[in-house]
Amino acid sequence: MEREVDLTGLYCPLPVIRAREEINRIAVGDVLRIVADDPAAEEDLKRWAVRSGHEVVGASKSGEVITVIVRRKK
């Protein structure tokens, strides 16, 4: 299962705070697709995911908009 959350327009640290809330809404093993446009979000979200024990399964960038895909691991 995959859930997408659009965090465009939110700035540091809100993308990370919201990503944390959203990942708690999916089941362990499921995937959260996070879309954001804060220039700090890509590195912040990747580091948040790994530090929180989840897995970054993908990341892409299109103009200012980044997508980070995280699998909930616990």
Added chain:
Amino acid sequence: MMAEQGKKKKILYVQTSGVDTPERLYAPFILATTARAMDLDASIYFLIKGVTVVKRGAAEKIRLGNFPSVREVMDQALKAGVSLYACTQSCDLIGMSKGDLVEGVKVAGAATVNDLVLEADGVLYF
């Protein structure tokens, strides 16, 4: 002393001082460049007024005594492989945009600085 086998040790330098205190600006670049020569990973995170140092065109204008300009020591650090990060919210605070940053400086946020502190074997604040 022999370096520990395995993973490279990491040092993080946090620069919170800005262009109004030029005497505080050299040390992180010089220490980080030296760290790279010691085969350590080195990063500098510019926070609060620190982001004024990595504003495009600012470091060129700062030169103390017989020292090279701050831009020159910054370029040496970048060339040596030191990672430079600028706090987004600090940039906003002083009205700097991402495009105002020196090339090679990465934009980063709160999760990144927390993570850099935890993954470093030592942290120095300026």
